[in-house]
Each structure stands twice: as C-alpha cells, then as structure tokens.
Amino acid sequence: MSFFISDAVAATGAPAQSPYSLVIMLAVFGLIFYFMILRPQQKRAKDHKKLMDSISKGDEVLTTGGLVGRVTKVSETGYIAIALNDTNEVVIKRDFVAAVLPKGTIKAL
Numbered sequence: 001m002s003f004f005i006s007d008a009v010a011a012t013g014a015p016a017q018s019p020y021s022l023v024i025m026l027a028v029f030g031l032i033f034y035f036m037i038l039r040p041q042q043k044r045a046k047d048h049k050k051l052m053d054s055i056s057k058g059d060e061v062l063t064t065g066g067l068v069g070r071v072t073k074v075s076e077t078g079y080i081a082i083a084l085n086d087t088n089e090v091v092i093k094r095d096f097v098a099a100v101l102p103k104g105t106i107k108a109l
Contacts, residue, residue: 052094055080060101063092068106 055061059071061082069082072089080097083089 051100052097055094055097055100060103060105061097062099062101064096064098068101068109070106 055071055074057071057074060068061071061080062068063082067082067084067090069084069090071080072083073081074094075081078094079091080094081089081091
C-alpha cells in the first residue's frame with residue numbers, strides 16, 4: 001500500500017468506453033421519438049385530411065369551437081357554411097371541423 005499522492009493518482013484510471021456507444025444511444029432515442037411521437041401524429045393528420053375531403057352538403061358536423069350544425073354550402077376555397085338552426089348560419093374554415101356526426105344527431109339534441 002502506497003501513501004504517496006503520485007502513486008494514488010497514477011493508479012486510478014477510468015475504463016475506456018466504446019466510441020460507438022453514444023451514437024447507438026442517440027439512434028435508439030431517435031427511433032423511440034419517431035415511433036412514439038411523429039408516426040402517430042402523421043396518422044392523425046392523414047385521418048383528419050380524409051375527413052375534410054369527405055365533407056359534403058347536408059352532413060352534420062361538430063366544430064372545434066363546440067358548434068353543431070348542418071353543412072349548407074361547401075366552397076372550393078376551403079370554407080364551409082354551417083346552419084346552426086333555421087335562422088343562424090356561420091361560415092368557417094374547413095379545417096375547424098372536429099367530427100362528422102351521424103345523421104339525426106341534431107334532432108336528438
């Protein structure tokens with residue numbers, strides 16, 4: 001057993017790590033990020049686009065603002081007119097439709 005400081009410093013040394021361990025760890029985290037966040041978001045965006053393309057006159061819709069109404073006019077510029085009741089009609093952007101409701105939902109409310 002040596003009590004000199006130079007011997008004690010020289011004796012301790014960190015083991016060498018593989019130079020690829022950091023690259024492998026980053027690749028694993030990248031794959032986890034892709035499959036947990038990016039891929040589900042792309043699927044939701046694709047489903048929402050399909051929903052937007054399927055909107056037609058007479059559909060009953062729910063907007064992101066919570067309004068429920070019947071589509072009265074579909075514009076090619078991306079806007080739709082929704083009749084909330086017999087006297088009120090609003091024009092909204094097509095992207096703000098949250099869901100297309102089954103027929104007869106408005107009468108059930």
